Amino acid sequence: MAESVLRPAAEVLFRDELDALAAADTHPKPRGFRLSPRMIRTFILGSGEAKLPRPGGAGEIAVTQKFFGDDALVERAIVTLASPRALLLVGEPGTAKSMLSELLAAAATGTSLLTVQGSAATTEDQIKYTWNYALLLAKGPVREALVPSPLFAAMREGRIARFEELTRCPVEVQDSLVGILSDKVLRVPELEGEDGILFARAGFNLIATANARDRGVNEMSAALRRRFNFESVRPIRDPRVEMALVEREVQTQLAAAGASVPVPQDAVELVVTTFQELRAGRSREGVHLDRPEAPLSTAEAIATLHAAALHAHYYGTGRLGAEEVASHLAGAATLDAAEDTAKLERYVETVVRDRAARHGGPWGALLEAWRKIGRER
Ligand SMILES: Nc1ncnc2c1ncn2[C@@H]1O[C@H](COP(=O)(O)OP(=O)(O)OP(=O)(O)O)[C@@H](O)[C@H]1O
Ligand SMILES: [Mg+2]
CATH class of the missing domain: 1.20.920 (Histone Acetyltransferase; Chain A)
Structure with a gap:
């Protein structure tokens, strides 16, 4: 099966490397993270000449370099993810913003698939949650009728969510992130009691990407901009x-x-x-x-x-x-x-x-x- 998939997720493609890094990891980890910042860095920038033992004792494995050209940016990005601020990767098309976001999410919290794809047609529902209408009609607004968004799932499971092409979304829709990113809480007014409030678990954060050729990041509201650390990803110089x-x-x-x-x-x-x-x-x-x-x-x-x-x-x-x-x-x-x-x-x-x-x-x-x-x- 795996061979016929055109493009497996990073956590699948590099499973052996991630397992070896996790087994060798003795460094401090941020709460909710699978790997320490040092090991996430090694995952993205490679282990150079050094090799790691394969888990299960079958030989050794070298960690390949995946992102090139700016090691300091990678380090800062990892540190941001361990902080209360979200990460925004901005740059020209084809500078590996999406690739970097995928690798960071896969290494830090084990999945790169909790992704919202932004577009001019993105709605607030797609960012927060929607309903299974058959269940909603049959049972009313109950927990099982709620269909979580990738962001909702990331908060619930303490994982990193990704938001691709954030600045292609209408500004009002982008702003539905402000509350989530500042309070780390998502409210579901239709549900009563504890079901109506989701507190993000440790490990949750967000990586957004923005294409410098789309609507500019300057059009983002000031409130939302303050919730992010911006990193400019540039074309490889050398x-x-x-x-x-x-x-x-x-x-x-x-x-x-x-x-x-x-x-x-x-x-x-x-x-x-x-x-x-x-x-x-x-x-x-x-x-x-x-x-x-x-x-x-x-x-x-x-x-x-x-x-x-x-x-x-x-x-x-x-x-x-x-x-x-x-x-x-x-x-x-x-x-x-x-x-x-x-x-x-x-x-x-x-x-x-x-x-x-x-x-x-x-x-x-x-x-x-x-x-x-x-x-x-
Ligand atoms: N600095 C880099 N290091 C490693 N690979 C790179 C680098 N820059 C570009 N690439 C290559 O470019 C490919 C495309 O990158 P990606 O789709 O992540 O770009 P992007 O910045 O998200 O573009 P867009 O703005 O069009 O979405 C990567 O999969 C990788 O093969
Ligand atoms: Mg992209």
Whole structure:
């Protein structure tokens, strides 16, 4: 069964690592947490050379690094979760806000699945609770007729809830979190006595994510903003770190898709360098570039290279070369706006052309492939 699931939850995918960390954990834990902040940090940033004994005595296991680029942010995020404040991860699309929120929730309180997905259509009911109408009609407002929201369940069980894309929700709806986050209490006025009041158990907290391109966090009410510690998640700066991550992720995804295409270093470098330079609006050589509207994130680089590799696997020679990279680059950079195509074209005809003239190699191959595709269009 597990193999046929496209994307298992973090607590399932990394069960062995989490079990090994829990067994080795001798550090102080916040109330309600499964792991100490030190072990949560190791879970997210990896154990480096060190290995942990596998529970049950079957050898050792290394903890893989999952989030790259800002160790201090990870530490602060964990500390926030152990505090009375909730955590808000803000940033450009594809900077791993959702991934980080999933990993933090899975490690701290054992599940990443108590998630509310925010949208323009989110209602207060979806945040708090709803009713099973058949039971409500038959028995009236009784405890068993109440359908808890993920947030309700997290409060009841002392776990971390996640709220994806908080700022896509209407501001009035966002504000239904204010009471919950300050008093850690949720009232159900329809129920009488003790049933009508839910006190959050130790371990409960909330991780929200907000996309910098949606309605801004500035539009959140001041009351709600004060209930959160904000963390800005930025794109990975170091090209070598980004290249290593992109290569690893693409290889993992290809293996999962059953496509045995080697991922050459050159192809990784072309995609990551192009994305980094366009994102920054500046080439390595200092040439000024117009930034495309499309978010050229690490996630986008992974998707572009993965698609190029699949292309080679299904249609090509089985070799991922400049041609596949060129055609999928064009797609990724023109996701958002028509002008992006022109910006990418200028990038190729200035930066790539100069590099091709000076060094040839993969940049020469990219230029040639780009022009060939242009002629065919
Ligand atoms: N700093 C990073 N460390 C590790 N992986 C990263 C990093 N940045 C991006 N990624 C990759 O990008 C993927 C997508 O990230 P995710 O969906 O969590 O982004 P997001 O910030 O939530 O985007 P959106 O705002 O579009 O929801 C991750 O699964 C991971 O493969
Ligand atoms: Mg997200």
